[in-house]
Amino acid sequence: MRTVLVLLAALACSTSLMAQDRSAPRQAPGPEWSLAIHGGAGTLSRSDMTPERDREYRAALQAALDAGVRALAGGGSALDAVQTVVMQLEDDARFNAGRGAVFTWDGGHELDAAIMDGRDRSAGAVAGVGGIRNPITLARKVMEESPHVMLSGKGAEAFAAEHGVATMPADWFDTEARREALEKVKSEQVSALDVDIKFGTVGAVARDRAGNLAAATSTGGMTGKRWNRIGDSPIIGAGTYADNRSCAVSATGWGEYFIRVGVAKAICDRRLLLREDMQVASDTVLAEVKALGGDGGVIVVSDEGEAVFSFNTGGMYRGRADSAGLNEVAIYADE
Ligand code: ASP
DSSP states (O other): OHHHHHHHHHHHHHHHHHHHHHHSOOSSOOOSOEEEEEEEESOOOGGGOOHHHHHHHHHHHHHHHHHHHHHHHTTOOHHHHHHHHHHHHHHSTTSSSSTTOOOOTTSOOOEEEEEEETTTTEEEEEEEEOSBSOHHHHHHHHHHHSSOSEEEHHHHHHHHHHTTOOBOOGGGGOOHHHHHHHHHHHTTSSOTTOHHHHOOOEEEEEEOTTSOEEEEEEEOOSTTOOTTOOOSTTSBTTTEEEOTTSEEEEEEEOHHHHHHHTHHHHHHHHHHHHOOOHHHHHHHHHHHHHHHTOOEEEEEEETTOOEEEEEOSSEEEEEEEETTSOEEEEEETTO
């Protein structure tokens, strides 16, 4: 009898401890706000990167980071900050999103984008759209002004027209470098999966002063894609995810693998269910991608405001900043 009573008392005690743990405020408050951005995994190889190009890429990343920092430091929402960063990178022809997007096999551009609000996990995405200057703006409209999460192709373009989303003529998106990449792929001088030309997606994740998380990703997909192929970027849970209880993730890389692993949600679930360290959670899921034969990377901001990178390519155009003074951009893996 005594043993039973002791056991019951122990059980009651541990149950109340568990209840306390769940409701207790988190220890070790992180920075007030934080931001991480990427301009794609699979950078130019060092031999193709002149000092001038290197400077230009870093300046472009820094300018996008600064735009997000201004939004967050001024008390703006994580959602506005990630949209601002992504719009700026979409307009920059160096990156594979919006202007400067890769060419499809048929010589056009099919753009994908997604945005997610960690407060209530509302999300908007578009896939395979043409002529939309900033696909991330359209994704946000889908989230806020339609009852749907994802629209594609002609329907998404009609929705854009009804909602006054800015368009551009098809050739505004063209760049010489991307055309050369398509020609190389077509003439089989390089594989469509050559790491130097296949990636370049852009993305941003943020935590604002109110503790809200958001994620955004935008891409032209992969050079020479056919048959209306859609990658991971606009797929909620694969290339993009945000949940205030765990983290915000934007991915870049070989989309087919990121879809199969469900990368962005897998990382957030590890955080939510296991309270795993953010770097460990990200590296573990990226290792799964690698084990299947895929490559790429992610940027992550945790519910506590830690900004983390994880990638298995030679580089990833990236940057991060927070209210505690962190502010850096980088390209290669060894920096
Ligand atoms: N993940 C993108 C896709 O598969 C490509 C990239 O990240 O560059 O469409």
